[in-house]
Amino acid sequence: MADELKFFSVKQIEGVPEITLGSADFVSRPIIVLAKEELTEYVDLQKPPKLVMNFKNVGHISSEFIAAMIDIQDHVVGHGGTLKLSHMSQTVQTPFQITNLAGRLFMIYETTPEAIDAF
Amino acid sequence: MAEPNHILVVDDSPTQLRQMQLVLEKEGYSVRSAADGKEAMEQIAIDLPMLVITDLQMPEMNGLELVAAVKASTPSLPVILTTSQGSEDIAASALRDGASSYVPKRDMALTLPPVVKQVLSLYEATRFIREVSKFAVESSITLVIGNDEMLVPKVIERLERPMVELDLFDEGERLQIAMALDEALVNAIVHGNLEVSSELRQTEDGKPYTDLIEKRKTESPYKDRRVKVHLHASCQQVKFVICDEGNGFDTAALRDPTDPENLERAGGRGLLLINAFMDEVIHNDCGNEITMLKRKQVDGASD
Numbered sequence: 381m382a383d384e385l386k387f388f389s390v391k392q393i394e395g396v397p398e399i400t401l402g403s404a405d406f407v408s409r410p411i412i413v414l415a416k417e418e419l420t421e422y423v424d425l426q427k428p429p430k431l432v433m434n435f436k437n438v439g440h441i442s443s444e445f446i447a448a449m450i451d452i453q454d455h456v457v458g459h460g461g462t463l464k465l466s467h468m469s470q471t472v473q474t475p476f477q478i479t480n481l482a483g484r485l486f487m488i489y490e491t492t493p494e495a496i497d498a499f
Numbered sequence: 500m501a502e503p504n505h506i507l508v509v510d511d512s513p514t515q516l517r518q519m520q521l522v523l524e525k526e527g528y529s530v531r532s533a534a535d536g537k538e539a540m541e542q543i544a545i546d547l548p549m550l551v552i553t554d555l556q557m558p559e560m561n562g563l564e565l566v567a568a569v570k571a572s573t574p575s576l577p578v579i580l581t582t583s584q585g586s587e588d589i590a591a592s593a594l595r596d597g598a599s600s601y602v603p604k605r606d607m608a609l610t611l612p613p614v615v616k617q618v619l620s621l622y623e624a625t626r627f628i629r630e631v632s633k634f635a636v637e638s639s640i641t642l643v644i645g646n647d648e649m650l651v652p653k654v655i656e657r658l659e660r661p662m663v664e665l666d667l668f669d670e671g672e673r674l675q676i677a678m679a680l681d682e683a684l685v686n687a688i689v690h691g692n693l694e695v696s697s698e699l700r701q702t703e704d705g706k707p708y709t710d711l712i713e714k715r716k717t718e719s720p721y722k723d724r725r726v727k728v729h730l731h732a733s734c735q736q737v738k739f740v741i742c743d744e745g746n747g748f749d750t751a752a753l754r755d756p757t758d759p760e761n762l763e764r765a766g767g768r769g770l771l772l773i774n775a776f777m778d779e780v781i782h783n784d785c786g787n788e789i790t791m792l793k794r795k796q797v798d799g800a801s802d
Contacts, residue, residue, distance in 0.1 A: 409685060413705070440674055440678055442678065442685070443682055470671075471675075479768050
């Protein structure tokens with residue numbers, strides 16, 4: 381894995397890794413492809429049993445990004461882990477709701493501590 | 500109306516206010532002050548400044564709320580935030596919400612003047628455009644682009660301009676329109692012109708999907724195809740027509756992506772978002788042209 385992460389940073393909160401996505405808007409496919417590669421590489425290497433993704437810096441997303449999130453979720457689940465999402469603006473959350481994924485495939489919480497409490 | 504000629508500084512600390520005033524007056528600016536966001540909005544309503552510089556933490560209405568209020572009432576008025584150490588995250592969030600810049604309080608005397616100068620020169624450069632925009636009642640633009648997805652954000656940015664000039668939508672609505680445009684443009688390039696199916700995205704982590712996109716960008720007939728984007732905006736609505744040169748597709752054949760059985764399948768989500776964010780969506784018979792309409796909400800109107 382590359383030493384320097386381009387699209388996200390990671391910190392541990394109560395033993396749970398919290399991935400904070402960078403400030404890029406995830407609407408451009410080439411950026412989404414690279415970000416997904418970096419994220420899946422992290423997941424495959426770390427195999428976290430619990431993982432929170434923090435969206436506080438994400439302005440808006442596309443359906444391509446949603447598809448990427450489904451792939452990342454598959455990787456987390458494939459290693460026996462659980463993924464939860466936090467700090468999503470209404471703009472970012474709306475596509476997840478419209479596509480019926482919020483509450484079904486993805487559990488979305490207001491804050492990271494709430495997401496961690498829900499594990 | 501007279502052209503704004505003063506800077507409004509907002510801070511609940513008289514000491515900080517005085518310090519900012521001194522720094523700005525030394526640079527030759529005329530300065531007025533307010534003790535919180537509420538008082539600032541009252542002053543803005545009476546006498547429009549050319550720039551607002553505000554603290555983040557204040558009683559009544561804080562800096563973030565002030566940014567939102569200014570963007571709602573006077574979108575072209577620039578706002579600079581002053582921040583204490585440790586509040587960079589909040590400042591970054593304010594930038595996304597429409598603030599022009601932020602200056603750390605710790606070295607105000609050094610960093611404030613150049614930032615003010617830069618923000619004001621940008622404001623001045625666009626003043627003529629803003630003044631003329633007040634008289635715009637209709638706007639049309641047609642763009643013809645190649646199959647470069649990296650261009651899409653710039654195309655969307657260009658298409659947003661007439662909507663801002665005609666004061667058609669608020670920022671939230673414009674973001675939704677931007678998302679719908681992104682979906683439609685990427686559909687036209689990837690699925691239309693390059694004829695790459697989203698089903699391929701589910702094979703081997705999506706690598707065959709991205710490889711085929713890159714390959715077809717260099718192959719005839721795909722590489723020679725163009726996407727035509729037409730916008731027509733009036734004071735009541737905006738209409739986008741996006742047409743590709745592919746063979747078209749049958750929208751009726753798409754699976755319902757919200758059906759629990761299809762949740763993890765690729766395909767159909769983009770169109771679903773377009774339909775959710777636009778008021779009217781029409782496809783031509785061939786399936787290579789989409790027309791999207793968004794109407795301005797009139798206060799008190801209901802469907």
